[in-house]
Amino acid sequence: MPSDHHKPPRQIGGELVIPILAVGFTIYFFSTIWNSPWTAQVSTFMVGGILLLVCAIFFVRAGIWLVRGEGTLGVGNLFTMDDIRTGRIGLLLTTIAYVMFIDTLGFTLMTFLFLAVSMLILAKGKNAGFITMVSAAMALTGWAVFIWAFDTRFPRGWFETTMKAVLANG
Incomplete structure:
Protein backbone atom coordinates (compact mmCIF):
# COMPACT_ATOMS: atom_id res chain seq x y z
CA MET A 1 0.00 0.00 0.00
CA PRO A 2 1.22 3.51 -0.71
CA SER A 3 2.71 5.22 2.29
CA ASP A 4 0.94 8.52 1.46
CA HIS A 5 -2.67 8.08 0.28
CA HIS A 6 -2.86 11.70 -0.94
CA LYS A 7 0.11 11.41 -3.26
CA PRO A 8 -0.36 9.77 -6.69
CA PRO A 9 2.03 6.92 -7.56
CA ARG A 10 5.34 8.04 -8.96
CA GLN A 11 5.75 7.47 -12.70
CA ILE A 12 9.05 5.62 -12.87
CA GLY A 13 8.81 4.40 -16.46
CA GLY A 14 10.51 7.55 -17.73
CA GLU A 15 13.13 7.33 -14.99
CA LEU A 16 14.06 3.82 -16.16
CA VAL A 17 15.05 4.96 -19.67
CA ILE A 18 18.55 6.20 -18.80
CA PRO A 19 19.49 3.25 -16.55
CA ILE A 20 18.29 0.80 -19.22
CA LEU A 21 20.34 2.62 -21.88
CA ALA A 22 23.32 2.73 -19.49
CA VAL A 23 23.18 -1.05 -19.00
CA GLY A 24 22.99 -1.57 -22.78
CA PHE A 25 25.89 0.81 -23.41
CA THR A 26 27.99 -0.82 -20.69
CA ILE A 27 27.43 -4.29 -22.13
CA TYR A 28 28.36 -2.98 -25.57
CA PHE A 29 31.43 -1.24 -24.09
CA PHE A 30 32.51 -4.50 -22.43
CA SER A 31 32.21 -6.29 -25.78
CA THR A 32 34.56 -3.83 -27.50
CA ILE A 33 37.56 -4.16 -25.20
CA TRP A 34 38.39 -7.87 -25.44
CA ASN A 35 41.42 -7.22 -27.67
CA SER A 36 42.61 -4.19 -25.72
CA MET A 46 35.86 -1.05 -12.93
CA VAL A 47 33.92 1.88 -14.37
CA GLY A 48 31.33 -0.35 -16.04
CA GLY A 49 30.93 -2.43 -12.90
CA ILE A 50 30.21 0.66 -10.82
CA LEU A 51 27.69 1.85 -13.41
CA LEU A 52 25.97 -1.55 -13.46
CA LEU A 53 25.88 -1.62 -9.64
CA VAL A 54 24.26 1.83 -9.45
CA CYS A 55 21.73 0.81 -12.12
CA ALA A 56 20.96 -2.44 -10.27
CA ILE A 57 20.34 -0.49 -7.06
CA PHE A 58 17.94 1.78 -8.93
CA PHE A 59 16.15 -1.19 -10.53
CA VAL A 60 15.68 -2.81 -7.10
CA ARG A 61 14.41 0.47 -5.69
CA ALA A 62 12.00 0.89 -8.62
CA GLY A 63 10.80 -2.68 -8.13
CA ILE A 64 10.07 -1.97 -4.48
CA TRP A 65 8.08 1.15 -5.48
CA LEU A 66 6.09 -0.94 -7.95
CA VAL A 67 5.37 -3.73 -5.45
CA ARG A 68 4.29 -1.23 -2.77
CA GLY A 69 2.06 0.59 -5.24
CA GLU A 70 4.14 3.75 -4.84
CA GLY A 71 5.14 3.76 -8.52
CA THR A 72 3.87 2.91 -11.97
CA LEU A 73 5.58 2.28 -15.28
CA GLY A 74 4.01 5.45 -16.68
CA VAL A 75 6.13 7.71 -18.85
CA GLY A 76 4.07 10.90 -18.63
CA ASN A 77 6.99 12.67 -16.95
CA LEU A 78 9.52 11.68 -19.62
CA PHE A 79 9.34 15.10 -21.29
CA THR A 80 7.93 18.17 -19.55
CA TYR A 98 29.13 15.09 -29.49
CA VAL A 99 28.53 11.53 -30.64
CA MET A 100 27.76 12.62 -34.21
CA PHE A 101 30.75 14.94 -34.72
CA ILE A 102 33.58 13.44 -32.63
CA ASP A 103 34.90 11.45 -35.60
CA THR A 104 34.95 14.59 -37.78
CA LEU A 105 36.25 17.17 -35.32
CA GLY A 106 38.35 14.87 -33.17
CA PHE A 107 38.36 14.11 -29.48
CA THR A 108 39.94 17.31 -28.16
CA LEU A 109 37.97 19.92 -30.10
CA MET A 110 34.65 18.11 -29.73
CA THR A 111 35.25 17.53 -26.02
CA PHE A 112 36.01 21.24 -25.58
CA LEU A 113 32.82 22.21 -27.43
CA PHE A 114 30.74 19.66 -25.52
CA LEU A 115 32.03 20.77 -22.13
CA ALA A 116 31.71 24.48 -22.91
CA VAL A 117 28.19 24.27 -24.29
CA SER A 118 27.01 21.89 -21.54
CA MET A 119 28.38 24.07 -18.76
CA LEU A 120 26.97 27.21 -20.38
CA ILE A 121 23.55 25.57 -20.51
CA LEU A 122 23.78 24.55 -16.86
CA ALA A 123 25.04 28.00 -15.84
CA LYS A 124 22.36 29.67 -17.97
CA GLY A 125 25.01 31.58 -19.91
CA LYS A 126 26.78 33.09 -16.90
CA ASN A 127 30.57 33.06 -16.44
CA ALA A 128 31.26 32.32 -20.12
CA GLY A 129 34.95 33.26 -19.86
CA PHE A 130 35.57 31.04 -16.86
CA ILE A 131 33.62 28.16 -18.42
CA THR A 132 35.61 28.49 -21.63
CA MET A 133 38.91 28.35 -19.71
CA VAL A 134 37.82 25.33 -17.65
CA SER A 135 36.56 23.54 -20.78
CA ALA A 136 39.81 24.24 -22.61
CA ALA A 137 41.89 23.02 -19.66
CA MET A 138 39.85 19.83 -19.35
CA ALA A 139 39.95 19.09 -23.11
CA LEU A 140 43.69 19.76 -23.27
CA THR A 141 44.26 17.53 -20.25
CA GLY A 142 42.24 14.81 -21.98
CA TRP A 143 44.35 15.22 -25.11
CA ALA A 144 47.62 15.18 -23.11
CA VAL A 145 46.68 12.08 -21.13
CA PHE A 146 44.73 9.96 -23.59
CA ILE A 147 46.17 10.86 -26.98
CA TRP A 148 49.67 12.23 -26.41
CA ALA A 149 50.79 10.19 -23.38
CA PHE A 150 48.84 6.93 -23.76
CA ASP A 151 48.30 7.05 -27.55
CA THR A 152 44.74 5.71 -27.27
CA ARG A 153 42.55 5.20 -30.30
CA PHE A 154 40.41 8.28 -29.69
CA PRO A 155 39.26 10.05 -32.86
CA ARG A 156 41.88 12.40 -34.30
CA GLY A 157 40.86 15.70 -35.82
CA TRP A 158 42.43 19.00 -36.80
CA PHE A 159 43.81 19.72 -33.32
CA GLU A 160 45.38 16.29 -32.84
CA THR A 161 46.92 16.35 -36.32
CA THR A 162 48.33 19.84 -35.79
CA MET A 163 49.75 18.99 -32.36
CA LYS A 164 51.35 15.82 -33.69
CA ALA A 165 53.11 17.86 -36.39
CA VAL A 166 54.17 20.55 -33.92
CA LEU A 167 55.56 18.02 -31.44
CA ALA A 168 57.33 16.03 -34.16
CA ASN A 169 58.90 19.09 -35.84
CA GLY A 170 59.41 21.33 -32.82
Whole structure:
Protein backbone atom coordinates (compact mmCIF):
# COMPACT_ATOMS: atom_id res chain seq x y z
CA MET A 1 0.00 0.00 0.00
CA PRO A 2 1.22 3.51 -0.71
CA SER A 3 2.71 5.22 2.29
CA ASP A 4 0.94 8.52 1.46
CA HIS A 5 -2.67 8.08 0.28
CA HIS A 6 -2.86 11.70 -0.94
CA LYS A 7 0.11 11.41 -3.26
CA PRO A 8 -0.36 9.77 -6.69
CA PRO A 9 2.03 6.92 -7.56
CA ARG A 10 5.34 8.04 -8.96
CA GLN A 11 5.75 7.47 -12.70
CA ILE A 12 9.05 5.62 -12.87
CA GLY A 13 8.81 4.40 -16.46
CA GLY A 14 10.51 7.55 -17.73
CA GLU A 15 13.13 7.33 -14.99
CA LEU A 16 14.06 3.82 -16.16
CA VAL A 17 15.05 4.96 -19.67
CA ILE A 18 18.55 6.20 -18.80
CA PRO A 19 19.49 3.25 -16.55
CA ILE A 20 18.29 0.80 -19.22
CA LEU A 21 20.34 2.62 -21.88
CA ALA A 22 23.32 2.73 -19.49
CA VAL A 23 23.18 -1.05 -19.00
CA GLY A 24 22.99 -1.57 -22.78
CA PHE A 25 25.89 0.81 -23.41
CA THR A 26 27.99 -0.82 -20.69
CA ILE A 27 27.43 -4.29 -22.13
CA TYR A 28 28.36 -2.98 -25.57
CA PHE A 29 31.43 -1.24 -24.09
CA PHE A 30 32.51 -4.50 -22.43
CA SER A 31 32.21 -6.29 -25.78
CA THR A 32 34.56 -3.83 -27.50
CA ILE A 33 37.56 -4.16 -25.20
CA TRP A 34 38.39 -7.87 -25.44
CA ASN A 35 41.42 -7.22 -27.67
CA SER A 36 42.61 -4.19 -25.72
CA PRO A 37 45.54 -4.13 -23.29
CA TRP A 38 44.75 -5.52 -19.84
CA THR A 39 44.97 -2.05 -18.26
CA ALA A 40 42.16 -0.84 -20.50
CA GLN A 41 40.14 -3.92 -19.69
CA VAL A 42 40.58 -3.42 -15.93
CA SER A 43 39.60 0.24 -16.18
CA THR A 44 36.60 -0.59 -18.34
CA PHE A 45 35.35 -3.27 -15.98
CA MET A 46 35.86 -1.05 -12.93
CA VAL A 47 33.92 1.88 -14.37
CA GLY A 48 31.33 -0.35 -16.04
CA GLY A 49 30.93 -2.43 -12.90
CA ILE A 50 30.21 0.66 -10.82
CA LEU A 51 27.69 1.85 -13.41
CA LEU A 52 25.97 -1.55 -13.46
CA LEU A 53 25.88 -1.62 -9.64
CA VAL A 54 24.26 1.83 -9.45
CA CYS A 55 21.73 0.81 -12.12
CA ALA A 56 20.96 -2.44 -10.27
CA ILE A 57 20.34 -0.49 -7.06
CA PHE A 58 17.94 1.78 -8.93
CA PHE A 59 16.15 -1.19 -10.53
CA VAL A 60 15.68 -2.81 -7.10
CA ARG A 61 14.41 0.47 -5.69
CA ALA A 62 12.00 0.89 -8.62
CA GLY A 63 10.80 -2.68 -8.13
CA ILE A 64 10.07 -1.97 -4.48
CA TRP A 65 8.08 1.15 -5.48
CA LEU A 66 6.09 -0.94 -7.95
CA VAL A 67 5.37 -3.73 -5.45
CA ARG A 68 4.29 -1.23 -2.77
CA GLY A 69 2.06 0.59 -5.24
CA GLU A 70 4.14 3.75 -4.84
CA GLY A 71 5.14 3.76 -8.52
CA THR A 72 3.87 2.91 -11.97
CA LEU A 73 5.58 2.28 -15.28
CA GLY A 74 4.01 5.45 -16.68
CA VAL A 75 6.13 7.71 -18.85
CA GLY A 76 4.07 10.90 -18.63
CA ASN A 77 6.99 12.67 -16.95
CA LEU A 78 9.52 11.68 -19.62
CA PHE A 79 9.34 15.10 -21.29
CA THR A 80 7.93 18.17 -19.55
CA MET A 81 8.21 21.95 -19.81
CA ASP A 82 10.83 21.75 -17.05
CA ASP A 83 13.07 19.95 -19.54
CA ILE A 84 13.19 23.10 -21.64
CA ARG A 85 13.51 25.49 -18.68
CA THR A 86 16.25 23.47 -16.98
CA GLY A 87 18.25 22.86 -20.15
CA ARG A 88 17.77 19.08 -20.29
CA ILE A 89 16.78 19.21 -23.95
CA GLY A 90 19.86 21.31 -24.68
CA LEU A 91 22.06 18.81 -22.85
CA LEU A 92 20.48 15.96 -24.80
CA LEU A 93 21.10 17.74 -28.11
CA THR A 94 24.67 18.57 -27.05
CA THR A 95 25.31 14.91 -26.23
CA ILE A 96 23.88 13.78 -29.57
CA ALA A 97 26.06 16.36 -31.36
CA TYR A 98 29.13 15.09 -29.49
CA VAL A 99 28.53 11.53 -30.64
CA MET A 100 27.76 12.62 -34.21
CA PHE A 101 30.75 14.94 -34.72
CA ILE A 102 33.58 13.44 -32.63
CA ASP A 103 34.90 11.45 -35.60
CA THR A 104 34.95 14.59 -37.78
CA LEU A 105 36.25 17.17 -35.32
CA GLY A 106 38.35 14.87 -33.17
CA PHE A 107 38.36 14.11 -29.48
CA THR A 108 39.94 17.31 -28.16
CA LEU A 109 37.97 19.92 -30.10
CA MET A 110 34.65 18.11 -29.73
CA THR A 111 35.25 17.53 -26.02
CA PHE A 112 36.01 21.24 -25.58
CA LEU A 113 32.82 22.21 -27.43
CA PHE A 114 30.74 19.66 -25.52
CA LEU A 115 32.03 20.77 -22.13
CA ALA A 116 31.71 24.48 -22.91
CA VAL A 117 28.19 24.27 -24.29
CA SER A 118 27.01 21.89 -21.54
CA MET A 119 28.38 24.07 -18.76
CA LEU A 120 26.97 27.21 -20.38
CA ILE A 121 23.55 25.57 -20.51
CA LEU A 122 23.78 24.55 -16.86
CA ALA A 123 25.04 28.00 -15.84
CA LYS A 124 22.36 29.67 -17.97
CA GLY A 125 25.01 31.58 -19.91
CA LYS A 126 26.78 33.09 -16.90
CA ASN A 127 30.57 33.06 -16.44
CA ALA A 128 31.26 32.32 -20.12
CA GLY A 129 34.95 33.26 -19.86
CA PHE A 130 35.57 31.04 -16.86
CA ILE A 131 33.62 28.16 -18.42
CA THR A 132 35.61 28.49 -21.63
CA MET A 133 38.91 28.35 -19.71
CA VAL A 134 37.82 25.33 -17.65
CA SER A 135 36.56 23.54 -20.78
CA ALA A 136 39.81 24.24 -22.61
CA ALA A 137 41.89 23.02 -19.66
CA MET A 138 39.85 19.83 -19.35
CA ALA A 139 39.95 19.09 -23.11
CA LEU A 140 43.69 19.76 -23.27
CA THR A 141 44.26 17.53 -20.25
CA GLY A 142 42.24 14.81 -21.98
CA TRP A 143 44.35 15.22 -25.11
CA ALA A 144 47.62 15.18 -23.11
CA VAL A 145 46.68 12.08 -21.13
CA PHE A 146 44.73 9.96 -23.59
CA ILE A 147 46.17 10.86 -26.98
CA TRP A 148 49.67 12.23 -26.41
CA ALA A 149 50.79 10.19 -23.38
CA PHE A 150 48.84 6.93 -23.76
CA ASP A 151 48.30 7.05 -27.55
CA THR A 152 44.74 5.71 -27.27
CA ARG A 153 42.55 5.20 -30.30
CA PHE A 154 40.41 8.28 -29.69
CA PRO A 155 39.26 10.05 -32.86
CA ARG A 156 41.88 12.40 -34.30
CA GLY A 157 40.86 15.70 -35.82
CA TRP A 158 42.43 19.00 -36.80
CA PHE A 159 43.81 19.72 -33.32
CA GLU A 160 45.38 16.29 -32.84
CA THR A 161 46.92 16.35 -36.32
CA THR A 162 48.33 19.84 -35.79
CA MET A 163 49.75 18.99 -32.36
CA LYS A 164 51.35 15.82 -33.69
CA ALA A 165 53.11 17.86 -36.39
CA VAL A 166 54.17 20.55 -33.92
CA LEU A 167 55.56 18.02 -31.44
CA ALA A 168 57.33 16.03 -34.16
CA ASN A 169 58.90 19.09 -35.84
CA GLY A 170 59.41 21.33 -32.82
